[in-house]
Amino acid sequence: MKIFMDTANVDEIARFVDWGVVYGVTTNPSLIAKSGRSQAEVIPEIAAMVAGPVSAEVISTDCAGMVEEARKLAKIAANVVIKVPCIPEGLKAVKILSAEGIRTNVTLVFSMSQALLAASAGATYVSPFIGRLDDIGEDGVQLVKNIVQAFKNYGITTEVIAASIRNLTHVEQVMLAGAHIATIPTKVLEQMIQHPLTDKGLAQFLQDYANSQK
Ligand code: E4P
Numbered sequence: 001m002k003i004f005m006d007t008a009n010v011d012e013i014a015r016f017v018d019w020g021v022v023y024g025v026t027t028n029p030s031l032i033a034k035s036g037r038s039q040a041e042v043i044p045e046i047a048a049m050v051a052g053p054v055s056a057e058v059i060s061t062d063c064a065g066m067v068e069e070a071r072k073l074a075k076i077a078a079n080v081v082i083k084v085p086c087i088p089e090g091l092k093a094v095k096i097l098s099a100e101g102i103r104t105n106v107t108l109v110f111s112m113s114q115a116l117l118a119a120s121a122g123a124t125y126v127s128p129f130i131g132r133l134d135d136i137g138e139d140g141v142q143l144v145k146n147i148v149q150a151f152k153n154y155g156i157t158t159e160v161i162a163a164s165i166r167n168l169t170h171v172e173q174v175m176l177a178g179a180h181i182a183t184i185p186t187k188v189l190e191q192m193i194q195h196p197l198t199d200k201g202l203a204q205f206l207q208d209y210a211n212s213q214k
Contacts, residue, residue: 001175002052004161004183008035008042010049012186017049024052026127026163026183028083028107029059047077053125055105057083058093066093074102081124083107086114091121098122105161115147119158125181129164130174141170145177152178168192 004024005013008031016022025046032039039056047054054077058069066089070082074097081103084090094104098121105125106118110133118126128147130140144162151158161181162174168191174182184192 001179002181003189004052004181005189006031006163006165006183006185008032008037008039008046009186010035010042010045013046013049016186016189021189022050024054024079024181024183025050026055026083026105026161028055028057043073043080044076047079050079052079053081053103053105054079055081055083055107055125057085057107061085061087061089063089063092063096066090067096070097070102070104071100081105083127084123086110086118086126091117094118094121094123098124107163110143112143112146112150115158115160116150119151119156123158125159125161127161127163127183130162130170131164131166133164134166140164141173141177144174144179148178148180 002023003021004026005016005022006026008027035042043056056073058066060066060069066084073080073082082097083105084093085108086106097104103124105127106123107127109115109126109128115126128143133140148160159180161183162179163183165171165182165184165188171182
């Protein structure tokens with residue numbers, strides 16, 4: 001399972017790129033707003049920081065507007081992927097962009113039916129939102145598992161990005177569910193490295209080494 005960062009904050013991305021663990025990045029209009037910068041400023045910087053896909057979301061809700069925005073965004077860098085909402089106009093845009101060789105990430109996916117429609121329109125990626133499903137009492141991880149299995153059953157090559165991840169359990173469960181990618185917020189990525197026994201064990205090793213030098 002590849003790790004993407006779910007943020008538009010370049011300082012946060014730089015920190016984890018240094019760890020060597022970040023393959024790609026997903027952004028959305030809320031994350032861009034949180035960064036305090038514009039999409040036009042941030043996306044080229046992020047695209048230069050990672051080798052893998054960087055999702056930039058369109059804000060138009062009609063097919064023509066989405067396609068126009070997508071063509072401009074795709075020109076920023078070869079690794080920019082266009083995030084399109086899972087609505088009828090979005091599917092139409094995905095079909096056009098896919099025919100032009102522009103990769104898409106269909107976002108705001110909350111059901112297997114939506115995932116199938118997105119894949120059928122030619123989406124490169126689909127993003128089921130697991131945290132938001134959990135929020136309404138549904139099982140987000142199970143949806144990821146079901147989409148992965150259904151795509152396998154039919155040889156569908158669209159990759160599944162587990163999105164709206166809120167905690168370590170989500171990361172570990174979507175790994176078991178077979179997600180191709182998890183897009184992880186910075187706070188959760190920070191938690192992934194931590195274990196008290198690692199800290200305790202390292203302190204002991206260093207103490208024993210120091211004692212052996214006396
Ligand atoms: C990523 O593609 C999504 O936009 C993001 O994971 C949504 O996360 P949220 O539900 O925490 O806003």
